Amino acid sequence: MRDYSPPMEDIAFLLRQVFEFDAVMSRLPGQEEMNADMALAVLEAGGRYCADVAAPLNRIGDIEGCMLDDIGVRTPTGFKNAWKTFVKDGWPTLSGDPDFGGQGLPRIVQLLFDEMLAGANMSFGLYSGLTHGAIEAIAHHGSEELKALWLPKLISGTCTGVMALTEPAAGTDLGLIRTRAEPSGDGTYRITGSKIFITAGDHDFGGNIVHLVLARLPDAVPGVKGISLFLVPKFIYDLDGASGGRNSFSVGSIEKKMGIRGQATCAMNYENAAGWLVGEAGRGLNAMFTMMNAERLFVAMQGLGLAEAAVQRSLAYARERLQGKAANGEGPIAIIHHGDVKRMHLTGKAFIEAARALAVWTALEMEKQERSADPAERHSSAGFVALLTPVIKASFTDMGFETTVLAQQVFGGHGYITDSGIEQFVRDARITQIYEGTNGIQALDLLGRKLLMDNGELPFRLFRLIRSELSVDNEAEDLKSWANAVDDALSRLEDLTRHLMRYLHDIDDVNAAAHDYLQFFALVCYGWMWVRMARAASLATQFGSNVTLRKHHLCRFFVERILPRTRALDASARAGSDAIKNVDMTGFV
Template sequence: MAAFTPVIDDIGFLLSEVFDFDAVMAGLPGYEEVNAELALSVLAEGGRFCAEVLEPLNRTGDEEGCRLENGVVSTPKGFAEAYRAFADAGWTGLSGDAAYGGQGLPRVVQILLDEMLSSANFSFGLFPGLTRGAVEAIGHHADAALKDTYLPKMISGEWTGAMALTESHAGTDLGLLKTRAEPLSDGGYRITGSKIFISSGDHDFGGNIIHLVLARLPDAPAGVKGISLFLVPKFLPDPEGGTNRRNGFSVGALEHKMGIHAQPTCVMNYDGATGWLIGEPGRGLNAMFTMMNAERLFVGIQGLGIGEIALQKATAYARERMQGRSADGTRGPVPIIEHADIRRMLLSGRALTEGGRALAIWTALQMDLAARHPDPNARQAADGFVALLTPVIKAALTDWGFEIAVSAQQVFGGHGYIREWGMEQYVRDARIAQIYEGTNGVQAMDLAGRKLGMEEGKLPHRFFALIRTEIDAAEGRNPMPDLTWPVLAALDDLEEATQALQAKAGDVAEANAAAVDYLRLFALVSLGWMWVRMATAGPAGQTGQMIGRKQALARVFAQRLLPQATALKAAVLAGAESLMAVEDDGF
């Protein structure tokens, strides 16, 4: 099997030719010295670590899995050592706040490292990914004492993080959770309850594990307004700065899962564990969503990463596997990459993956603008785009990542179903990304039911106007009508569907019935926009291997994938009537 190859050339093209990374960074205070050359050198080194250290652990980690013995969790052989090497090399602090020991690099660099981690070893990538999300929540909402105690060691990788939201009876409806938090005389709280599906809840890497736990205070009202967020460490700090005292929580069980076997997904029991309030009482969901939104974007990147590695493996196999005759019947057997159906699967996946990477980079740049741009209006505008695209990135990239993994498995034929070839693991691992951090149906309902109403309903149309303006400019600079016209037609479909949903604002059934189809339509148009940017990068008539390849893939996208927009619009406009008309016993 071919080894994982970091896509540094593609990243370099995107940063330098498509997004003018150097100019964007030059306008952001604190990033003036960051440029594409620096970013690529960092990512090349990170990619080497992923390829040489993490990918070799991927299959063995899946086969060995995690173990719980006498209350102690053990990760697969090599994981603890790999994590320590990862942390010692500084990768856990790549985008961390420099005030607490981080390197403070832009979000763009971070998400591109996250993609490579997800390609090389999906399970491993969750450890630093969840820690970073916890760091963001603590950094935005905790008091100075908690930040000073926990952030430096979490950013350095000495300590890790986990988020404890879900309870067995509640699922996505967090308003039903029952975990209790009782105030203590010293300002702390006693946390009691059980949580399920806690990724990275415990492990054998050493150091502390910092849980962010949602719980209710004694006088809390029912529903989500009664939820508060607490920092609950595995080991309690002492006045001398040590962490030798075990806190009152334990692992009740390890979940038996379809995939990500090397990731310890725990049932956690909090038995009067000591914790500290993060943010205001009753505002726990607000604080937790800082972490949740970071994780939703991270999970989208996981989908992107799994699609990339599956395509790499399937393409290498298709070049080597000899079977069948050439299309003209004159040669045989030929490499199966010559067959049109194999090319359909590989090129469709490649069009989605490379378009998805471009959209992820654009969104990450908006996050950097929202955090650092000197103009508050520019910050607000960028923040709106990030909010709008967060559910799209999470849902579309994970849906496509799974679909690409399945198609890549199909390229292998029967060998794809056999463990030794590795493709069935990608399919199993990819599936969770569509489920956790809010199922993709929930993401779609967030987009259709809430995000379309932001800025008094103007936010999506501000985004559409940006797309239209950029496509018009690209068409004037470097005409490619066989791409730009289909994208503009799909944008017309998206605008019509958006107006129809906005006209029915407040009708929950209508929004929910249309949501999944609407999100995919939104995502396809967004990728079409990215393909216009990539295919028309540079002056008219520009030649070269990269731009020629991008233009060829752009045509695949426009002709083979974008036509779905017409059917998706029709499904959105069909409304909820036919779905709601069937009586319960009709199922």
């Protein structure tokens, strides 16, 4: 079998049947000519690159890893040539601003391509993935001179971008960073300090590498309000584009990691390196969060992509592996016919297809947020995107990891052996729950911040939208029963939301409930997507009866076997914090 097959049939179903892609695009300024046929043609070509170029290098990258010598980082065999093809074919430019050389395609095309690239070769995909966030930060906060100089290079792929936040003593709490920035008197700054866990901090692809570095100015106040953001390139160009040679920073080491071994995750040393201020002094965290929010959706698609790739491989294995007998005594039979193996695959597919649908819905809201001519619609869509970003990042990666583990379980002992390739997916997926803000941080963001947006009205606006789409008369009994089950879970989520909002002043209660609340929230969103897909499948005659049957089977499985998790999450989230905060961990054994 191929290492990876792009899920184009499901993508086409979502764009053409579930979300009325053509109609949405037709009313958004700048996207009026975009339609599903055009988007799918781009994604078909992107899928071929992922399957034919990136996927065959996935195992090589895991085995070889990256090396550091006197020249710098050496990436695994084939990565450098794959990058040349990546740039030549224009894949870095997909969603870039046309004013700076981008194609200006909708975010939905970018996110679905990101999913496929992660499923094919997550390590390779990370070299371009951080660049999108750097583009966002510079575009929103950089000076006109910085944008003119660096955005064309970043969008074309002749330059890549990274973010340098974490230090040995400063992880999530960025207020503790020690990296310093001294004014040079000529509009530039000199950056000195060390950073760790810097994804794509260096590579051998050629071209420049822009580091967006958080640092403190000499007069900075303590804490996060004293942090500024600086653009620190590997090779210096002044704002007129004149070359100034190699900048004074270096790779201290390449991190030795559990997974994504083909990715050069570096410890970086900045030694009086030249940098340019991005945005206002003291507001670096604001600029950095522009980058991080973009990356959180990118990481979510990594979780989804790895889940898809793992299930593809486990399904192929389960159809061929003979073990045990059927109920009538005949055998041996392929293990795909065993009930527990079916359960594991259905669990993975129920997550994957609902998550992909939710990603498409959110990407369309991002387009409305950016392009709609209606200010009220832009505000509404911006709120939905902000609300769902932590939900999507945490739930896609949690369930993505769960799905890779289930796929590994299908292989039995062979899944624990490297020859199968499945254990790499488990190792690679694990980081997605940690970087770009741990999933615990995402849960705290949702419960402690996002619920308060629009004076606490934002989540209920989404809930009303979901309910309006669940309430459809004159439809088949099975569709009605599935919609009613999701509506019941939604009612319980609304009640839990009101309950928890009364306790948001108590950080212990917020901490205790946040994880369970986010998972509950995500499951209701997945249920909403399943009802939409099941209804669309009933009408999708051009996709054939097999698509309708499969979507209905998966919707029923989700409603009967996964959605009931919400009841346990509800009870746990309501339990309060006493069982956690009253334990003295200093003497706990």
